[in-house]
Amino acid sequence: MSELIDSLQPRFEGLEPRPSSDHPAMQCPVGLLLPLIECLRDEFSYSLLCDVTAIDWEEESPRFSVVYHLYSVKEGRYVRIVTNCEDDENPSVPSIVALYPGANWHERETFDMFGIRFEGHPDLKRILMWDGYPYYPLRKEFPLAGIETELPDAEIAEETKAKVLPAPMMGGPFVAADGSPMSKSEPRAKDQSWTEWKKKEALGGNDLDK
Amino acid sequence: METQESQVGYNSKVEGDVIVTKVDAVINWVRKNSVWPMPMGLACCAIEMMGVAASRFDISRFGMEVMRFSPRQSDCMIVAGTVTYKMAPVVRRIYDQMADPKWVVAMGACASTGGMYRSYATLQGVDRIVPVDVYVSGCPPRPEALLDAMMKLQKKIEREPSFKSLNKETEEKRIWA
Numbered sequence: 001m002s003e004l005i006d007s008l009q010p011r012f013e014g015l016e017p018r019p020s021s022d023h024p025a026m027q028c029p030v031g032l033l034l035p036l037i038e039c040l041r042d043e044f045s046y047s048l049l050c051d052v053t054a055i056d057w058e059e060e061s062p063r064f065s066v067v068y069h070l071y072s073v074k075e076g077r078y079v080r081i082v083t084n085c086e087d088d089e090n091p092s093v094p095s096i097v098a099l100y101p102g103a104n105w106h107e108r109e110t111f112d113m114f115g116i117r118f119e120g121h122p123d124l125k126r127i128l129m130w131d132g133y134p135y136y137p138l139r140k141e142f143p144l145a146g147i148e149t150e151l152p153d154a155e156i157a158e159e160t161k162a163k164v165l166p167a168p169m170m171g172g173p174f175v176a177a178d179g180s181p182m183s184k185s186e187p188r189a190k191d192q193s194w195t196e197w198k199k200k201e202a203l204g205g206n207d208l209d210k
Numbered sequence: 211m212e213t214q215e216s217q218v219g220y221n222s223k224v225e226g227d228v229i230v231t232k233v234d235a236v237i238n239w240v241r242k243n244s245v246w247p248m249p250m251g252l253a254c255c256a257i258e259m260m261g262v263a264a265s266r267f268d269i270s271r272f273g274m275e276v277m278r279f280s281p282r283q284s285d286c287m288i289v290a291g292t293v294t295y296k297m298a299p300v301v302r303r304i305y306d307q308m309a310d311p312k313w314v315v316a317m318g319a320c321a322s323t324g325g326m327y328r329s330y331a332t333l334q335g336v337d338r339i340v341p342v343d344v345y346v347s348g349c350p351p352r353p354e355a356l357l358d359a360m361m362k363l364q365k366k367i368e369r370e371p372s373f374k375s376l377n378k379e380t381e382e383k384r385i386w387a
Contacts, residue, residue, distance in 0.1 A: 128296075128331075129296065129331070130295075130296045135330075137330050137331070142330070143330075144328075144329060144330065145328065145329070145330065146329065146330025146331070147330070151295065151298060151299055152295065152296060152299055153299030153302075153303075155299075156298070156299035156302045156303065156339075157299075159302070159306075160302060160338070160339050160340075162298070162333075162338045162339055164295050164330075165334070166330075167324060167327075167328040167329055167330065167332065167334055168328065168334065169328060
């Protein structure tokens with residue numbers, strides 16, 4: 001399937017094949033993203049946008065990559081396009097809503113979870129978390145348990161004195177076990193109860209820290 | 211309605227049958243046998259709740275078949291499912307809109323404690339937002355478990371002072387203390 005990439009490379013300078021275990025994948029310079037996807041849609045019959053998501057590489061630079069999966073209904077095959085965001089602090093890529101209207105909510109979700117701005121999106125706002133939530137939960141530095149913050153509704157927060165609190169990790173979270181391929185290991189509760197161990201002072205001597 | 215016929219109806223033979231009892235007993239007997247649930251269906255527990263309402267389990271045996279989707283007409287909120295932080299204020303607001311006296315059943319692991327969702331997005335138990343009367347274990351609970359919880363709630367209603375809602379202020383303080 002590298003024929004596809006071979007035939008595209010002369011037309012799109014900087015387009016590189018990308019290691020992949022399943023479908024043809026290519027690394028695309030951010031400036032060529034829109035013409036490349038338009039070309040794949042119109043000339044190679046990739047008529048269906050399956051997914052838009054992102055990767056956070058944590059320490060590396062460029063830190064954020066945006067991933068697109070296209071599907072050709074006519075020929076029954078997929079292609080994967082990856083592009084890097086130039087800015088690590090305020091990452092952004094051009095929006096493809098004009099090419100695939102279905103990208104609208106995908107891009108909103110990616111913005112919500114990673115904080116990547118899609119330039120030219122008609123209505124870029126959070127879709128899963130509430131408006132005004134201060135963090136991007138799928139970034140690497142964000143802990144699974146969450147960070148303390150206010151409830152979305154100030155009136156209810158005042159009434160109940162409830163807050164958004166980090167979830168307890170006793171007996172959890174449910175993740176695949178370390179050391180084996182995820183396809184072979186059952187997701188199980190990864191016990192992090194040591195984070196919540198406290199000395200039982202009232203009883204005296206029953207010290208869980210030992 | 212004061213029609214001529216109803217006047218006649220009231221006057222016939224009723225005077226002979228006199229029952230003496232406590233006000234609490236009568237009011238609570240009425241309340242417990244016509245609980246109108248507010249189905250707060252948020253996840254898969256709601257499917258089991260539908261099963262409870264259908265013919266095999268038949269919640270109407272306990273006088274609770276009138277599921278109202280308006281908080282103004284119901285007095286028992288069944289929180290069936292995962293409560294996210296985004297949804298939590300909505301749940302509380304609907305609870306506030308219900309008329310007193312009112313009760314809350316936390317159905318399933320998620321509504322009771324957050325369940326398997328130990329994450330940044332999930333409220334770790336609906337009792338952080340509303341006062342819960344009965345917790346139901348299970349993921350999701352069988353319909354029998356919900357029926358059992360509703361019978362427990364009936365027993366609870368039976369025992370409580372029927373004018374407790376007049377002391378709502380102190381009641382709230384006790385719960386949030």
